[in-house]
Amino acid sequence: MKIKIKVKHLVVYVLVPVFLLTAAALWIPGAVDRYQASQTPEAIRARMLEKIEAASGADKLERIAEFAILPSAYEPYTFDVRLGPRAMMQSDDGNPAPLTPEDRLPLLELYVGSGPPGDTLLRAANQLAYEYDALGQAEEANRMLERTADRLDLDGHADAQKLQQELAKREPSTQAHGKTPAASTFSGKLIDRDGSPVRRAGIYLLGEEGSESAEQNDPYQTVTDPNGNFEIRNVAPGFYQVELGLDYEQVDGRSRPVQWDDWIEIKQGRNLSKNLTLRPLIELQSPVNGQKLTEDTVEFRWTPVQGAAYYDMTGFIPDRNGLSGTGTVIRSRIPENRLSLPIEELYATPGASTLPDSGKWEDADPNYLLAYMNPNARFSWLVRAYDAEGRALSESSGYRLNPEQTNHLPFFYLKQRELSGTDRLLLKGRLSQALEQYRQEAESDPRNIHALRMRARLILSNVEISHDTEAKKELLPLLERLTAGVSAPQEAERMLSLLYEEADWDAYEHYYERYIRLNGGQIEPYLRSLHAASLFYRSRAGEAVQEFEQTLPDDPGHRFVGLYLAAQLQEGRTLGEALELARRYPELGYEQGGRGWPNLLNTMLSERSAGGDAAAFDTRLRTSLDEFAQNRAADPLASLPPTPAGSASIDAFVEALTNIR
Amino acid sequence: MLAARILLVKGVSHLDLIDRLKNQEESALRELMDGYGDLLLRTASLLVRDRQTAEEAVQDAFVQAYLKIGQLHDSAKLKSWLIRIVVNRCRMRQRTWSWRHLLPGGMPGDLPADPATVSAGADDIVMAHWEQGRLAEAVGRLDYPYRESVVLYYFDELSIKEIAELLESGENTVKSRLARGRRMLKRILEKEEPT
Amino acid sequence: MKETERSAVKRKLDEELKLHTFAGQEAVLKRTHPAPRRTRLHALWNRELEWVLNPASLMGGTAALLLLAALPVLSYTLQSPHPAAGQRELIEVGGSIYWSDTYRNEVDRLEN
Numbered sequence: 001m002k003i004k005i006k007v008k009h010l011v012v013y014v015l016v017p018v019f020l021l022t023a024a025a026l027w028i029p030g031a032v033d034r035y036q037a038s039q040t041p042e043a044i045r046a047r048m049l050e051k052i053e054a055a056s057g058a059d060k061l062e063r064i065a066e067f068a069i070l071p072s073a074y075e076p077y078t079f080d081v082r083l084g085p086r087a088m089m090q091s092d093d094g095n096p097a098p099l100t101p102e103d104r105l106p107l108l109e110l111y112v113g114s115g116p117p118g119d120t121l122l123r124a125a126n127q128l129a130y131e132y133d134a135l136g137q138a139e140e141a142n143r144m145l146e147r148t149a150d151r152l153d154l155d156g157h158a159d160a161q162k163l164q165q166e167l168a169k170r171e172p173s174t175q176a177h178g179k180t181p182a183a184s185t186f187s188g189k190l191i192d193r194d195g196s197p198v199r200r201a202g203i204y205l206l207g208e209e210g211s212e213s214a215e216q217n218d219p220y221q222t223v224t225d226p227n228g229n230f231e232i233r234n235v236a237p238g239f240y241q242v243e244l245g246l247d248y249e250q251v252d253g254r255s256r257p258v259q260w261d262d263w264i265e266i267k268q269g270r271n272l273s274k275n276l277t278l279r280p281l282i283e284l285q286s287p288v289n290g291q292k293l294t295e296d297t298v299e300f301r302w303t304p305v306q307g308a309a310y311y312d313m314t315g316f317i318p319d320r321n322g323l324s325g326t327g328t329v330i331r332s333r334i335p336e337n338r339l340s341l342p343i344e345e346l347y348a349t350p351g352a353s354t355l356p357d358s359g360k361w362e363d364a365d366p367n368y369l370l371a372y373m374n375p376n377a378r379f380s381w382l383v384r385a386y387d388a389e390g391r392a393l394s395e396s397s398g399y400r401l402n403p404e405q406t407n408h409l410p411f412f413y414l415k416q417r418e419l420s421g422t423d424r425l426l427l428k429g430r431l432s433q434a435l436e437q438y439r440q441e442a443e444s445d446p447r448n449i450h451a452l453r454m455r456a457r458l459i460l461s462n463v464e465i466s467h468d469t470e471a472k473k474e475l476l477p478l479l480e481r482l483t484a485g486v487s488a489p490q491e492a493e494r495m496l497s498l499l500y501e502e503a504d505w506d507a508y509e510h511y512y513e514r515y516i517r518l519n520g521g522q523i524e525p526y527l528r529s530l531h532a533a534s535l536f537y538r539s540r541a542g543e544a545v546q547e548f549e550q551t552l553p554d555d556p557g558h559r560f561v562g563l564y565l566a567a568q569l570q571e572g573r574t575l576g577e578a579l580e581l582a583r584r585y586p587e588l589g590y591e592q593g594g595r596g597w598p599n600l601l602n603t604m605l606s607e608r609s610a611g612g613d614a615a616a617f618d619t620r621l622r623t624s625l626d627e628f629a630q631n632r633a634a635d636p637l638a639s640l641p642p643t644p645a646g647s648a649s650i651d652a653f654v655e656a657l658t659n660i661r
Numbered sequence: 662m663l664a665a666r667i668l669l670v671k672g673v674s675h676l677d678l679i680d681r682l683k684n685q686e687e688s689a690l691r692e693l694m695d696g697y698g699d700l701l702l703r704t705a706s707l708l709v710r711d712r713q714t715a716e717e718a719v720q721d722a723f724v725q726a727y728l729k730i731g732q733l734h735d736s737a738k739l740k741s742w743l744i745r746i747v748v749n750r751c752r753m754r755q756r757t758w759s760w761r762h763l764l765p766g767g768m769p770g771d772l773p774a775d776p777a778t779v780s781a782g783a784d785d786i787v788m789a790h791w792e793q794g795r796l797a798e799a800v801g802r803l804d805y806p807y808r809e810s811v812v813l814y815y816f817d818e819l820s821i822k823e824i825a826e827l828l829e830s831g832e833n834t835v836k837s838r839l840a841r842g843r844r845m846l847k848r849i850l851e852k853e854e855p856t
Numbered sequence: 857m858k859e860t861e862r863s864a865v866k867r868k869l870d871e872e873l874k875l876h877t878f879a880g881q882e883a884v885l886k887r888t889h890p891a892p893r894r895t896r897l898h899a900l901w902n903r904e905l906e907w908v909l910n911p912a913s914l915m916g917g918t919a920a921l922l923l924l925a926a927l928p929v930l931s932y933t934l935q936s937p938h939p940a941a942g943q944r945e946l947i948e949v950g951g952s953i954y955w956s957d958t959y960r961n962e963v964d965r966l967e968n
Contacts, residue, residue: 008901015924022925072683075731082734281952289966316950324950326821326832352832355839359861380950397951406962410950467844501841637841659804687889691881698878706876707869720880720887727888796865797872815865 045098052107061115068107069124073097076130077202077221079245081399083256084206101200105131112148117157121148125163134200136225142170169234185271186264187231190224190244193254193280197228202245203276207238237268239586242276252401254278255394262391279305281405282383282396287412290378294415297340300381304337305394308385313339316380317351317372319365324380326352328490333522343416346372347450348488350457353464361462362431369457370426372414373450380410390554420450431458449485456482460494472498476507483511489519493527500530503634505538525551529560533660536563537632541570558587562597562660566625575605600653607649620645624654679739682730690727697740698723700817701747707812708751710801718750725750744817745827748809799849807842814839 048067055063068074074097108128115121125148132141145167152160186205190198205220220240224230241263244256255278266272285301287293300313312332316324330349331339351368367377384395400406419427422441426434435458441451456478462471475495483492492515499508512531516523523531532547548564564585565578573581582597608617624645631638642654681689701722705715725746733742800811813824821839825832945956 014921018921018925072680314951326836327951328833353836353840355836355843357860357862359843363860382951399953401953401955401958403958403962406954406958409962409966410952464840497837637845685889687885690885690888694878694881694884698881699876702878703869703873703876706873712876715876716878716880719878720884723880723884724887727884795872796868800869815862816869818866 041096041098044096045100045103048098049103061111064107064111065115065120065124068099068104069111069120069127071097074099074104074127075123076127077223077245079202080247081251082202082243082245083251084241084243101131101134112144117152117155117159121152122159122162126166129166130223134223134225136227136229138170138231142167145170171233183234183236184266184269185231185233186220186235186240186266186274187229187271188274188276190228190230191275191277192228192250193278197224197226198246198250198278199224199226199228200247201228201250203230203232204243204245205232205235205240206243207240235266237266239263239265242274244276248399248401250278251399253281253399253405255281255398279394281398281400282385282394284381284383284396284408284410288408288410290409290411290413292413292415296343296416298343298346298414300339300341300383302337302383302396305385307387308337308393309388310335311337311383311385313381313383315349315372316382317368317374318377318379319367322378325368327382328352330381330488332524333520342486343414344449344486345488346414348453348482348486348491350488350490350494353461353494355465359465361458361465363429364431364461364465366426366429366431366434369431369454369461370423371457373417373423373454374427375413375415375417375419378411378413381412382410417450422451422454426454434458449482452478453482463498464494479511483514483518487518489515492518493524496527497530500534501636503636505534505633508534525554532567533560533563533632534636536567536570537629537636539626539629539633541567545571552585558585560660561585561587562657565597565601566628566657569621570625570629575601575608579605596656600649600656604647604649604653607647611647617647617650620647621650621653624650628654628657679730679733679736682727690723693726693743694723697743700740701743704744704812704817705747705751707797707800707816708748708805708808709754714754715751718754719747721750722747738823740817741819741823741827744813744819748813748827752805752809795850799846802849803842803845807838807845810835810838811842811846 052060052063052067072078104127108124108131111124112121112128115124125145129141129145132138132144145163149160149163149167152163190201190203192198201224203222203224220232220235222230222232264272264274282305283303285303286299302311305311310332311334313330313334314327315330316327319325328349328351330346331341349372351371354364354368356363356365367374370377372379382395382397385393387393396410422434422437425437435455438451438455438458441448442455445451456475459471459475459478462468463475479491479495492511495511496508496515499505499511515527528547528551532544532551535541535547536544544567545564548560548567552558552561552564561582565582568578568581569575579598579601582601587597604621608614611617624642627643638658642651642658645651645654678689678692682693698719701719702715705718705722706712709715709718722743726743733739800808803811809828810824813819813827814821819827821832821835824830825835828835946953947956947959948954949959
């Protein structure tokens with residue numbers, strides 16, 4: 001009798017189950033023993049080193065591979081935390097690394113010198129090069145890689161090529177005769193908060209999304225040496241953001257040295273040097289640790305930051321599940337390291353807007369609506385410090401791991417008022433009922449600001465979600481009264497965005513003025529840019545230019561630069577002048593390349609001169625821009641394709657403009 | 662169906678699968694594609710509207726994910742990491758249309774011979790031939806930044822926070838994009854109401 | 857249960873896109889795992905074996921199975937010291953990141 005069976009079935013249905021059964025039978029009782037005998041890292045390290053010491057020859061090499069090379073924790077550039085412009089990310093915990101770099105160095109040298117060719121050898125070589133780099137001995141690393149490549153070459157191994165590639169990446173940019181090298185070097189020093197160097201930290205350069213560097217398998221990366229120095233060679237010209245790789249001890253209590261707006265430009269053939277400093281996290285002094293506040297004025301205090309020109313403060317309101325959710329800025333441009341806020345102004349500050357899953361405003365989270373008027377909510381806050389140029393210096397939120405960092409938890413309660421019956425109804429989720437009750441309360445007692453405010457908030461939520469025009473009509477007089485009294489800038493601001501989108505320009509202007517007054521005369525750059533855009537749409541290009549020039553230096557992303565250029569063109573600037581401005585304010589980030597606007601202008605310039613009739617070109621451009629502005633004046637969200645102007649480059653430019661929001 | 666196949670469980674750390682991917686195991690990559698291929702393809706379809714481009718984008722994404730698996734720092738975020746790669750690849754295809762064809766080296770208006778750009782440019786024609794439901798089509802008509810947020814929120818069911826991390830934007834920016842996107846979607850759908 | 861707007865949209869999109877299934881697995885694998893190894897492995901995996909049942913081969917088969925079963929035993933006794941993964945959890949609260957145990961200790965302390 002014959003049995004026919006496929007290899008895969010044999011393995012899966014016969015061999016594997018048998019193996020598993022016996023393994024289970026064996027390991028379950030064994031697991032208890034092993035758990036009871038769990039080792040301390042010290043003991044484990046000692047045993048590993050012993051085992052390696054005790055072995056010799058091929059055995060020894062195998063043990064080195066098993067303990068010192070293969071565990072994933074030893075891969076180069078494996079850090080606990082990645083600190084980036086916009087994010088703090090942890091890597092997977094639970095990959096223990098008992099051996100220290102000092103332990104591993106001689107072991108790696110041994111393996112690289114005499115280990116068998118293969119993946120493990122390549123890994124060992126890479127790890128060893130990394131260790132040399134971390135010691136500031138890049139030359140030694142290069143020599144080691146060369147030697148190893150030669151050794152593999154002699155044996156006729158293909159792997160030799162891989163090492164050659166590594167080497168090529170590390171070599172300094174080569175000089176072609178007389179020409180400047182295309183690639184540059186980025187170098188500097190990473191310094192800790194007390195001035196000491198940060199060693200064995202990872203430094204990465206991330207290009208704009210979709211650029212060459214984002215495509216490579218290995219990003220631009222290097223590790224700092226014992227003096228904190230770092231150097232990345234062969235960097236292609238372009239705009240980059242810097243990211244750090246740190247271990248928990250290095251990041252604990254320190255803030256990110258680069259913030260989300262920080263771009264550096266690597267220019268063709270020019271090297272760039274930049275020192276990065278980890279600053280201490282800002283310590284919050286008061287209110288902290290769940291303090292229950294009862295005074296009419298809330299005093300926020302924190303430790304001052306050296307070199308700070310101003311601060312901003314963000315509050316977090318817990319949602320119905322008690323989680324922090326999105327924070328919103330309470331005040332910005334705070335000149336000193338404290339803020340005294342009358343409780344009424346804090347009450348007037350709304351929480352973040354929400355979009356309920358159901359799509360109905362009645363399902364919005366009431367906690368965000370009641371916001372700071374809820375005596376039972378545990379609020380939290382954080383501050384950020386900025387220098388005179390508007391660059392972020394430090395913040396109070398970050399990694400707080402050792403117990404000393406944990407002793408000023410940023411929580412507080414506002415106990416100045418009590419929940420009303422209607423408030424309770426609201427918190428239970430009965431929004432429409434609460435709205436009706438607030439309305440009655442407000443009408444029967446015109447001095448009941450709370451009811452008025454809650455009524456406005458609920459209707460605002462309705463308008464934001466469903467765009468009910470009736471509701472909007474009802475809302476405006478309420479907001480008018482509120483913002484005329486003790487209020488917060490955000491109260492006017494929420495209305496502003498709505499009015500802007502609906503092109504309700506008269507009301508928009510009115511609330512813009514209100515907002516400025518409530519904000520102590522200051523205008524947030526983003527709102528200012530929006531305002532400038534609206535001026536351009538409404539054919540007030542000259543004023544638009546002025547407003548844009550106030551904000552562009554502060555907004556490194558330059559998201560609105562296209563409109564600024566358009567406004568300048570309408571004001572009579574030449575294409576050449578506009579090109580100069582486009583170069584001065586490159587638009588960076590994911591959507592547009594840093595080279596986008598200059599390219600568009602260049603194309604227009606060539607088409608203009610190639611066409612022969614410059615005046616006609618200029619007229620076409622002006623007409624197109626006028627049409628664009630008019631469309632937007634009626635609907636700022638309009639994305640109508642432009643009427644073809646008869647010149648492809650003009651059409652392209654205007655099309656790019658329609659992508660700006 | 663092999664009895665020994667490991668199922669992908671939502672929300673749980675995929676430590677084992679990721680380790681196997683790092684070990685370059687082909688079976689792990691197969692599992693990854695079986696688990697996420699459909700989701701990523703549909704996400705890409707909603708974003709780029711062109712079936713061929715979407716298919717290519719997802720293939721590219723898997724290749725990239727496989728090669729860069731070492732860059733995934735938190736195994737519980739496997740899903741959003743994969744989606745992020747797809748989103749970036751789709752963005753690049755978009756940019757190919759709006760920016761690259763404007764760069765020196767081609768007269769504006771001359772499309773490069775890349776088939777991806779050709780199909781992106783011939784969107785309306787492709788859409789007419791490609792059977793799509795109304796809602797998906799309406800989503801495809803949104804402006805790109807809004808389209809992204811809407812797709813990630815409604816279709817991929819990511820949270821605002823996850824979307825913000827993925828797009829490297831602030832949460833408030835994502836929220837406002839979502840709100841506007843939703844509004845514009847309603848406008849599109851309302852205009853299409855059959856008489 | 858009443859459907860939320862969000863889940864309704866999801867459901868509708870799923871419905872509209874259900875015919876879109878990903879079929880590019882082989883194309884991807886061709887790029888990540890260049891052919892030779894793969895096709896050989898694949899061929900091997902699907903190969904049919906013939907096994908003639910007679911007393912000798914049965915004994916041989918059983919012996920092989922027992923050996924296989926013994927493998928875990930062997931590897932266990934030869935086991936090298938490996939550290940057990942001790943996990944500490946990180947949590948994010950109020951914008952900052954803490955070790956969950958340190959944080960809980962602090963909260964307990966404050967509440968007492």
